[in-house]
Amino acid sequence: MSGAKVPADISGHMLDLDEEEDLEVFSKNTSLAEGNPMPNSPDSMVNQFRLDEENEEEQQGAINKDIFVTVDNPESHISAIETFITYRVVTRTTRSEFDSSEYEVRRRYQDFLWLKSRLEENYPTLIVHPLPEKFVMKSMVERFNDDFIETRRKALHRFLNRITEHPILSCSHHFKVFLTDEELAPHRKLGPGFLSRMSETMRAMANSVRGLRSKLEEFAIMQEYVDDFSNNMCSVDKVTHRITKEHREYMDELKQYGPTYFQWAESEELLAEPLKGVGSCVEKCSKETEEQIQYLSEVLVPTLHEYVLCADTLKAVMRRRDNIQAEFEAKNEALASKTTDKEMLQEEVDDLADRVEQANNALRGDWSRWRTSMRADLKSAFISTAAKNVDYYEKCLAVWESFLLSQRGESMEQRNGADAS
Amino acid sequence: MRIASSADSSDNSRSQMIMADSGSSDEVAVICNTDITSTESENNIINTMVERGTALLKKMEISVAEADKRTGKNTVNMQETYTVYLIETRPAESVSEGGTPVAPDTLWRRYSEFELLRTYLLVTYPYIIVPPLPEKRAEFVWHKLSADNLDPDFVERRRVGLENFLLRLASHPVLSNDSIFFLFLTEEKGWREAVLETGFQDKADSRLKSLSAMFRVKNPDKRFTALKHYSEDLSTVISQLLRIRARVADRLYGVYKVHGNYGRVFSEWSAIEKEMGDGLQSAGHHMDTYAASIDDILEEEEHYADQLKEYLFYTEAVRSVCRKHELIQYELEMAAQDLSYKKQQKEELETGTVRIFSLKGMTSKLFGQETQEQRESKVAALEQSIQEGEEALKEKNAESQEFVEKAWNDIERFKEQKEKDLREALISYAIMQISMCKKGIQVWSNAKECFNKM
Numbered sequence: 001m002s003g004a005k006v007p008a009d010i011s012g013h014m015l016d017l018d019e020e021e022d023l024e025v026f027s028k029n030t031s032l033a034e035g036n037p038m039p040n041s042p043d044s045m046v047n048q049f050r051l052d053e054e055n056e057e058e059q060q061g062a063i064n065k066d067i068f069v070t071v072d073n074p075e076s077h078i079s080a081i082e083t084f085i086t087y088r089v090v091t092r093t094t095r096s097e098f099d100s101s102e103y104e105v106r107r108r109y110q111d112f113l114w115l116k117s118r119l120e121e122n123y124p125t126l127i128v129h130p131l132p133e134k135f136v137m138k139s140m141v142e143r144f145n146d147d148f149i150e151t152r153r154k155a156l157h158r159f160l161n162r163i164t165e166h167p168i169l170s171c172s173h174h175f176k177v178f179l180t181d182e183e184l185a186p187h188r189k190l191g192p193g194f195l196s197r198m199s200e201t202m203r204a205m206a207n208s209v210r211g212l213r214s215k216l217e218e219f220a221i222m223q224e225y226v227d228d229f230s231n232n233m234c235s236v237d238k239v240t241h242r243i244t245k246e247h248r249e250y251m252d253e254l255k256q257y258g259p260t261y262f263q264w265a266e267s268e269e270l271l272a273e274p275l276k277g278v279g280s281c282v283e284k285c286s287k288e289t290e291e292q293i294q295y296l297s298e299v300l301v302p303t304l305h306e307y308v309l310c311a312d313t314l315k316a317v318m319r320r321r322d323n324i325q326a327e328f329e330a331k332n333e334a335l336a337s338k339t340t341d342k343e344m345l346q347e348e349v350d351d352l353a354d355r356v357e358q359a360n361n362a363l364r365g366d367w368s369r370w371r372t373s374m375r376a377d378l379k380s381a382f383i384s385t386a387a388k389n390v391d392y393y394e395k396c397l398a399v400w401e402s403f404l405l406s407q408r409g410e411s412m413e414q415r416n417g418a419d420a421s
Numbered sequence: 422m423r424i425a426s427s428a429d430s431s432d433n434s435r436s437q438m439i440m441a442d443s444g445s446s447d448e449v450a451v452i453c454n455t456d457i458t459s460t461e462s463e464n465n466i467i468n469t470m471v472e473r474g475t476a477l478l479k480k481m482e483i484s485v486a487e488a489d490k491r492t493g494k495n496t497v498n499m500q501e502t503y504t505v506y507l508i509e510t511r512p513a514e515s516v517s518e519g520g521t522p523v524a525p526d527t528l529w530r531r532y533s534e535f536e537l538l539r540t541y542l543l544v545t546y547p548y549i550i551v552p553p554l555p556e557k558r559a560e561f562v563w564h565k566l567s568a569d570n571l572d573p574d575f576v577e578r579r580r581v582g583l584e585n586f587l588l589r590l591a592s593h594p595v596l597s598n599d600s601i602f603f604l605f606l607t608e609e610k611g612w613r614e615a616v617l618e619t620g621f622q623d624k625a626d627s628r629l630k631s632l633s634a635m636f637r638v639k640n641p642d643k644r645f646t647a648l649k650h651y652s653e654d655l656s657t658v659i660s661q662l663l664r665i666r667a668r669v670a671d672r673l674y675g676v677y678k679v680h681g682n683y684g685r686v687f688s689e690w691s692a693i694e695k696e697m698g699d700g701l702q703s704a705g706h707h708m709d710t711y712a713a714s715i716d717d718i719l720e721e722e723e724h725y726a727d728q729l730k731e732y733l734f735y736t737e738a739v740r741s742v743c744r745k746h747e748l749i750q751y752e753l754e755m756a757a758q759d760l761s762y763k764k765q766q767k768e769e770l771e772t773g774t775v776r777i778f779s780l781k782g783m784t785s786k787l788f789g790q791e792t793q794e795q796r797e798s799k800v801a802a803l804e805q806s807i808q809e810g811e812e813a814l815k816e817k818n819a820e821s822q823e824f825v826e827k828a829w830n831d832i833e834r835f836k837e838q839k840e841k842d843l844r845e846a847l848i849s850y851a852i853m854q855i856s857m858c859k860k861g862i863q864v865w866s867n868a869k870e871c872f873n874k875m
Binding site for chain 2: 225228229231232235236239242243246247249250252253254256257260261263264267270271274275277278281285375378379382383386387389390392393394396397400401403404407408
């Protein structure tokens, strides 16, 4: 790649390169799947993972994780030109393609963006977990606000971990570089420059104008699902945000409610005690509400948000797949109308046909993988939210019951006292 | 809902007021049995500590059974729609026989007649803290409740409040014996005339009189002053509490209702999912249940708010008694002041010394001395006046003492009643919260089960 003329069809070229490297990786990595022969080509490599869901889950369970990545320790860097945050990325691995078993580097958000775009270029129809957004438009949150940084850190951590769990992406050369090289800047300079990215975009636009000749039904169904999923996720996300907002407003009022009972207690004698009792119950419940809101915003909200972003990722993946097919179709048409010089064009067309098949297979494989982890993530998020809500009500119940017990105890005493006298 | 206080309350089906969620089937570990005891049930239902011993209740059962709409011409000859309430009375013994109860006597009354009754009682028994009426217009509403007087929920709560008012009167040691009150319960026609015939309006203190009294009393009974301040504080604090409670209710309503959107959204989503569809769909139904449950919860809480409101309105009655005391004390002080002035005048006339400036005295000095006769007749007139003054003072003193004694009696009774009622109200509030928590646990446990099936 260094210094060579930039070929017209970048993406294919890139795939080739990485294919070789990935091949190397696979020949050394023995733990991939129990009892399966060494994969020789990307096709068979991908086909390996094109299983129905049941086997997928078994497979994933069987893979022993041999690479662990954490993202932590945000620090701000102040230079003359700019201020930015870096995060510490620690890798522990037993994979043999890594020279060492432990690495520690510092990365900034831009670096993550770089990694993502490399992965998307090299594996256009694989589903890469989304990165947290560049800016949060909704709330005017400062980039350097603690909550914002923490939320982002967690999302970046999840991003890298999803990659480590992905059988193909985790073997990406760029991923390794990201985890290990001290300085990422030189790598960032390499790779498709602005111009080539522009040309790719323009080609994509031209293709979308031309339209696809025919789309396999399975991908049409997938597209429909992706569009519906996107709408649904946005709705669920919106509702959840609304709920959080209503909870907060409720809690604000509760905070004012409790003190009125204490205030009243001040002018009472016998009534002071039960009044204070009620007041403190209200206060305790408002603390529980606070915790509940906190939990909601740490567990459910980010998960839903990520899947909203995932929906966009899926749309992009579908588009890229369509583009690959469109390119093939365009070349194929050109071939059909040509009368001379057919051989070279035929080769290109054949290459493109291969590309289409690879892209489709890659997507198929990753699709069921993605569906499985989506289901697991969302299910777990909803279950734990429901569990937290049960917990919230149980705690409030205990608070009020102990108040009731104290009052009944007192009234029993009073009654006994009255009887005695 | 409130029932007539009587030995046997169970046959009155409309009077079921379940404060606690004693019907929940799913058991959750509890610290204590939060089902209400039968005693609490009896006490809770009205929050009135109805004294069984009072004369009137021994004789009759009272209830405000229904509300109805009427139209008629009002005083300016315009058509108006108003609500009337059915008062049922029944001799107490009839129920305990065990057979079918005797049909009650009934009559219809509208709110303004209740107001007239109360005004009459206020004037006739100024030393008594007269129970308040339920509010004329809905106040401290949270957004869902209608402030319209003809709204059925408002009318229902007012019916309950009016019944409570009558029961309070019937259980009061003094007020229950009033004949006008008895007529109110038994004579539909002619009652208004009977009230007006008592001439109670003449006895009403003019506002001007009581206002001036408040500014100029030198030695009010300290207990009354303290009580007045207490009732002002209580009024402020209960108002504030009711206001914030209404806001809290409003917000809680929002939280629950928004969850209803999950129902809709999960349903849509479940349509495109194979494995997750069923779990999502059924979870969505539970979210709908959750959203719907808030209506009953908040309706129940309104009863709690009503209990507090009653005591908010009671503070006005308490202040009224304190004002009456101030007025009597003022008149007493005026009478004493008047007497002492006259005595001094007499002394001056007798001794010839002028200590108090008076125009008469000055003119007599300027224009010549009075004759001995004139002076003696003046002294005699003064002595007469002094004697009358002393009589008046004695009467006023007696009136004041009687007032203080009777008032303080009722105040003690009121304090006890208040303490018991409000304590019960707080307990019933706790029971409501417990019920709400239990429902929440149930719904979210069910939802969790559904999510598990995703």
